[in-house]
Amino acid sequence: MTSPRSRREFLRRLGLSAAVTPFLLNLPSLGFANQLERKKRLVVMFSPNGIVPKTFWPDEEGSEFTLKESLTPLAPFKDRTLILHGVCDKIRGDGDNHMRGMGCLLTGIELFPGNIQGGSHTPAGWAKGISIDQEIKNFLQSRPETKTRFGSLEFGVLVPERADTWTRMVYAGPNKPVTPIDDPYQMFTKLYGRAKDRGHLKSVLDDVVADLHKVRDAVSVEDRRLLEEHAAFVRDMERELTETRSAELDHPVPQLEPGLKEENDNLPRISKAQIDLMVQAFAADFMRVATLQYTNSVGNAKMRWLGVDEGHHELSHEPDSNDAVQEKLTRINHWYCEQLAYLAQRLAETPEPGGVGSMLDHTLIVWTNELGKGNSHTLDNIPFVLVGNGLGFGMGRSLKFPKVPHNRLLLSLAQGMGHDLKEFGNPDYCKDGPLALS
Numbered sequence: 001m002t003s004p005r006s007r008r009e010f011l012r013r014l015g016l017s018a019a020v021t022p023f024l025l026n027l028p029s030l031g032f033a034n035q036l037e038r039k040k041r042l043v044v045m046f047s048p049n050g051i052v053p054k055t056f057w058p059d060e061e062g063s064e065f066t067l068k069e070s071l072t073p074l075a076p077f078k079d080r081t082l083i084l085h086g087v088c089d090k091i092r093g094d095g096d097n098h099m100r101g102m103g104c105l106l107t108g109i110e111l112f113p114g115n116i117q118g119g120s121h122t123p124a125g126w127a128k129g130i131s132i133d134q135e136i137k138n139f140l141q142s143r144p145e146t147k148t149r150f151g152s153l154e155f156g157v158l159v160p161e162r163a164d165t166w167t168r169m170v171y172a173g174p175n176k177p178v179t180p181i182d183d184p185y186q187m188f189t190k191l192y193g194r195a196k197d198r199g200h201l202k203s204v205l206d207d208v209v210a211d212l213h214k215v216r217d218a219v220s221v222e223d224r225r226l227l228e229e230h231a232a233f234v235r236d237m238e239r240e241l242t243e244t245r246s247a248e249l250d251h252p253v254p255q256l257e258p259g260l261k262e263e264n265d266n267l268p269r270i271s272k273a274q275i276d277l278m279v280q281a282f283a284a285d286f287m288r289v290a291t292l293q294y295t296n297s298v299g300n301a302k303m304r305w306l307g308v309d310e311g312h313h314e315l316s317h318e319p320d321s322n323d324a325v326q327e328k329l330t331r332i333n334h335w336y337c338e339q340l341a342y343l344a345q346r347l348a349e350t351p352e353p354g355g356v357g358s359m360l361d362h363t364l365i366v367w368t369n370e371l372g373k374g375n376s377h378t379l380d381n382i383p384f385v386l387v388g389n390g391l392g393f394g395m396g397r398s399l400k401f402p403k404v405p406h407n408r409l410l411l412s413l414a415q416g417m418g419h420d421l422k423e424f425g426n427p428d429y430c431k432d433g434p435l436a437l438s
Helices: 003-014 018-023 069-080 097-103 132-141 184-192 207-218 219-248 262-281 311-318 324-348 406-416
Strands: 040-044 081-088 151-157 169-173 287-294 362-369 383-389 397-404
Touching: 003 406, 040 132, 069 081, 069 383, 081 406, 097 406, 132 151, 132 169, 132 287, 132 406, 151 262, 169 219, 184 262, 207 362, 219 262, 219 397, 262 324, 287 324, 311 324, 324 362, 324 383, 362 406, 397 406
Parallel strands: 040 287, 040 362, 081 397, 151 287
Antiparallel strands: 081 383, 362 383
16 A cells, blocks of 8 residues: 555656645556455444334245345345344443444443433433444554544434434543544545535635646556546535525525425435435545444434335334325335445445455445334344345345344454444443344
C-alpha cells in the first residue's frame, strides 16, 4: 500500500490538488488502493417494530425453502441469502424491550442505569459497551492493509434529531452513541466536501476536473473507467441534490399535520440516495463497514406511498387477530426488504474495483430489527437476514436455531471479517462461541 508520504509526493509531482485525493484512493494502478488481501465489507441495516412471523419466516429449513411475502424482494438473491430464525437478544437489566432491543442490538451488553423512562419498565441510559460494527472498524483501521479513509460510515433515513436510547444503535464505546447522518446532502459533504452556502451550490468537480485529466494518463484503462464512473456519479448526485435544493427554495414550504416530519413522504427518495452514496463510497474504498438505520426503535413513519396512513409503531401494537393491520405491517416489511434488495442489486451490478466478481461477492449485508414481534415486544427470534458473499458464510439457506444468544452471531460477524474475537458484549452469552454459518 502506498504511504501517505508517497501519495503526497505523487500529487506534488503531477501538480495535483489535495481535492482530487478521494477519487484516487481506490485505483490499483497508482498503488493507492489496499490490495494486499481480499476485501471484506459489512453493512448492518436496521428497520423497527418487529415483523409479522407468518409472512416472514420460511417454513422450511435448509437450502430448499420458500420466501414468504415479506421477503419476496430477495428472490433474485435467494442463493446469496441466509435467514436466521431463533437468534435472541438475551440481554436484560434496565430499560424496556424497545430500548434494550435497540441499545443492545449491536453491543450485546446491558444499558447503564439512567433517567430515560420507557414503557412500564425501569428507566435506563446508554449502552455499556462498543457496538460490533465499531469494534470491527477499529480492528480494520489498526492494520495498514485494511485502513481506509473513514473506517465506517453511519447512514440514516428519517432518524429523529433527538438523542436517546431509542434512536441510537451504534456505539463508539460505553456511553458513546454515534449519530447517523440521515441527510444525503450532509453525507455528500462528508464524502466530497461542499460549499457551506446551500443556496449557491458550486460543483466540487469544478475544482478538480483539470487534475482528473492529468491523472488519466497515469492510470490503467480499467482504473480510467473507474475514475470516470466515480466522477460521473458525483456529478449526477450533485445535480440531483442541487435541483432538489432549488425546488425547496423556490416553493413555499407546505403546511404539514402536527407531529409529522416534513421529510416523511420523502423517505423512499432519501433511502435511494443514501444507498447510492453508500455503494459509491464502498467502490472508492472510503470504508469497509457501514450501517443503514431506518427511523428508530418505536419509529412511526407513515408510509402513505404504500397506502398505509397510520404510523408504523401504532400499527405494530395491534393484535394478530386484526388481519387488515397484519397485511399493512407485511406491506411495510416488504418495502424495507425492497430497500435491502436494491442495495444488494447495486452491489451486484458493480464490478469489484481491483478484484474479481462483483462488490456483492465481497460484502455481507445484515438486515435486523430491535424486536422479534411488535405487539408482544419479544426479544426472541430477532429477525436476522444476511445477503451477500463477503464473509464466506454458507448462503442460500434457512436456518433455525434453538433460541441462541445474538452475541454468538456478533462473534460470527467479527470472525468473518478477520477479527478473531472470543467474546463480545456480555461474556455469559458467548460461552458456546460463534454460530456455525459456514
